[in-house]
Amino acid sequence: MKRVSVDIGGTFTDCFVAWDSHCIESKALTTHQNLALGFNEALTNACGDLGISERELLSQVDSVRYATTLGTNALIERKGPRLGLLTTAGFKSSVPLTRAKGYATGLPHKQQMDVPNAQRPDPIVPIPMIQEVRERVDYAGSVVMPLDEDSLRESLRILVDKGAEAVVVVLANSVVNPVHELRIREIFLEEYPGHLLGAIPMLLSHQVAGRKGEYVRAMSTIIDGFLHQVMYHGLGTLELNLRNAGYEKPMLCNHNSGGMAQLNSTDALQTVHSGPVSGIAASEHLATQTGLGNIVATDMGGTSFDIGIVVEGGVKHYDFNPVIERWMVSVPMVHLVTLGAGGGSICSYDRMFKTVQVGPESAGSDPGPACYDRGGLKPTVTDADLMLGYLDPGHYAGGFIKLNPRRSKQAIEEHLADDLDLPVVEVAKLIKSTVDANMANGIARELRTRGYEPENFTTLAYGGNGPLHACGIAKALGVKTILAPPFASVFSACGAGNMSQLHIHEMSTWTVLFDANRQVFFSDYDFFNGIVEQLEARGREDLVRQGFTPDQIGFRLELDMRYGNQRVETAVVTDLNRITGPEDVIRLIEQFFARYGERFGEGSQTPEAGVRINTIRVCAYVEHPGIQFTGIRPVGPGLPPPAPVTTRDCHFVGVDGALATPIYDDAALTAGTEIDGPAIVVTRATTYLVEPGWRFRAAEQKAVWFTAIDSIPATTRSLS
Template structure:
């Protein structure tokens, strides 16, 4: 296997190169003005290890895969084109009203409760840029009112005259019958042909989101249109950079659905959060191969802390109406929770509670933490870690970044010391305790709201700062062991390389499997099978277009089901791909009955209210060989640690005075090596901090287990 996978984060660009039996980790600061620069630096560092030139490497790899936060950054900075919206007459206020919940969506619970101070986010499409067109299709797809094309041409001209740089079309019930949306595009291209200089792109909602729900479908299409320009230029620049360096194959982009595709088969909206989702995909792969059971994946990078859950058997949690930034959309996305708790998270004095608040704002890569000596003036988590002695100023990020401890102390003293009336070390300890508690609380809340207990899960700590905070997170969470997986500092990039090429297509299809009023079971098998065949066809075309043979493609059917008119839907994955007889209908009902009971408790099922399918979803994918994870469980044999290469004075939360801390290098990663804390293991890729009362135990593939030391148990 020869493969390059990249995760472009808010602070660092992580690169993972699989070159035959070699696996190389590399990092560089993210260059937001031109993502290719940061990628080139990270790739260059990896090439030096392999003693190859970039051109030699790129000309011989089978693929280059990107996961990026480019779309997330564009939303935060509101960098996008001026959009116009065409919608059905009478639906003009759907987007501005945002289901009457727009003031709270995407905010922490405390801010959602602060209704008097509630404010909606600035609209992506201003109200004057929303135009109504006269047409109507009912819920069954029948045309009630024909499209008024004269009115349509007038509305299109008004939007163009108002400066629309892209137009999105969202018509009522177009997912059932898209005839009017398709006709609007024909009229638009007749008025403004695509070959004209400055041509305006048009996006149709039924092609972006296949489910009913006018608001979420509208926001999906709007955000896709808003991100299109930034993603096109950003990812296009990356692809041109690869071409210039000798890479001739199509560039692959990771999707937030847990799959990937070529750039020409990728919508902008599909790339949002693709970096953290890649880490969850790698966690799923690891859990299945190493038989770890339930896992909670935590990624602490430079900007954020991301949490994902994979339960035993490799089942991921999906959001089918996820919230992106401040808006609810209608695209399937692997569920994750993001906290503002990364190494670059800015620390400030909280006057109300008279303590330290960490995040959610981040110093990013430019200017970065104060210790980067690039102009950052505010204290961050990385500054606190440096002051406490955990980081080597001369050997941070493999020696590529030199840290300035004096800047860290000055930033902490200027912004926190006087307010808290504490010295620098005490302030840094408070920062450390606060951020670890925030991350632990986020994990516990995410697990317990879904009916799980943290002690029943193996916690993975990865990302550039995961191994540095693993013990603190575990201590605050109340668990006795935590795993830093193989290639922990670039684990999301590893996941980007392990993903399969995948496309998800879905369609709203009101299908009563059991009609409680008429007391009859579903028997219109051709209708159901026809929808499944159409969704399979779309997925097949996506993958054939990318060079795969139809025989390589696999399909998985998933149904959103509910009892009667309940609002809650439950996703059911089934091995059936067609309904051919009554037994198949009964099997689907039984699978839903079982899945519902697992989610809400046995006995909560109400089949007497009727059972119906609301959405049919098909996953079309091609299996992809990935990095193999094995021998990562802790060994029963403990090896004595190698001689330390030095020692350092460090300060730890819960300990009043300084402690002399042994420093180890890569030799400590020999499988079976056990080191009792306090200790620090510094490798080329990351720093492992072993707090007092904890044990570091190396396993295969450079995986590391942190275990709380029991009374009387010594290495």
């Protein structure tokens, strides 16, 4: 297998190259003005390790896969075209009102508690750019009012005259019957063919989001339209860069649904948060292949700290109405929680509580932390780690970035030390303990609100800063072990290379499997099977268009089910692709019963209220071979550590004064090596910090376990 996968983050561009039996990790600073530059630098570094040229490598790899934050940045910076919106008459205010929840949606938790002082986000589509269309389709798909085509033509002229660069169409109940949305596109092309207006794109909501919910479907289509241009040019530039370097195959883009596709089969909305989702996909592969069971995936990069959950058995946690920036949308996205707790998170003085506040603002890659010496003036988590002695100023990121301790000291003194009346080192300790506690609290809150306990999960700590803060997170979380997985510093990029090509299509439905009032079971099997066949056909078409044959394509059926009129829906993955009789209906109800009990506790099920399917979802996929994770669990007695390359004075939370700390290099990653803290293992890609009271144990593929020494049996402890 020869493959390149890239995760373009807010601070670093991570590159993972699988070259037969070699796996190469590489990093470069993200170049936001032209993402191709950062990718080229990271790829050049990887090629240097392999001893080949970039052109030779790209001419032989089977695929190049991208996960990028380009869409996220475009939303934050409001870089996009002027949009026009066509909607059903009477629904003109749906988007501006934002379901009356727009004040708080997407805000940090503290600001959500102060909704009266919150501000609505600036609208993507201003009110003057919203036009109504006279038409109506009811909930069952019946046409109540035909489309007024004369009124439509006038509305289109108004939007074009006002400078619309893209048009989105969101009609009520179009997911059940899209006839009017399709007719609008026909009329638009008649009135304004591409050769007249430069092919203004028109997006139809039923093709972007398949579930009911007018506001969230509207925002899904609006954001997709808003990002269309910047994603087309940004990813097009990346693809052109590959062409110029000798890569002739289609470029693949990772999706936030947990799959990937070619660029010509990717919606802009699907790329948002695709980088962190790739890390969750890698965690799922790791859990499946090594039998680790339940996993909580934590990615501490330069900009943020991302949390995802992988439950044993392969049941994914999806957000079916995720929040992107400040808007709720209606696309299935792998569940992800993001905290402003990365290495570049800016630290400030909290005057109310007279302590340190970490994030959510980030210094990014330009100018970056103060120690990068690129013009950053505010202290960050990385500056604190440098002051505590954990980072080597001359060999950070393999020596590609030289750190300036004087800048870190100056930034902490000016912005924090005077207000706190503490020495710089004590302030740095406070920063570290605060960020570790924030991350641990985020993990605990995410697990416990879903009915899980942290001790029943294996916590993964990856990303460029994950292994550096692993022990601190574990202590604050109250767990005794934590795992830095293989290729920890570029684990999300590794996951991007392991994804399968996948497309998800869904449709809202009102399918009552058991009617509690009439005491009857569902019997319209042709109706249900017809929807499944239609969704399978759309997924098959997507993948055949990308060069696959129908026999290579697999399908997975997922159903959003609920008891009676409950608000809460539970996703059920079933191996039944068709319903052929009463026994299949009973089987679906039993699968829902079991899944509901796992989620909310056995005995909480209420089948007497009735059972209903609200959404039918089909995942069409083609499996690809990926990196195999093996030998992750420690086996046999530990090996003594190699000789340290040097010793450095380091400061630790809860320890007075500096401790002489041995520093190790890559040799410490030999499988079986055990090192008791305090110790530091420095590699080109990341830094492993072993705090006092913890043990470092290396496993296969450069995986590392951190274990609290007081939890290790005395007979085992004496071997080291």
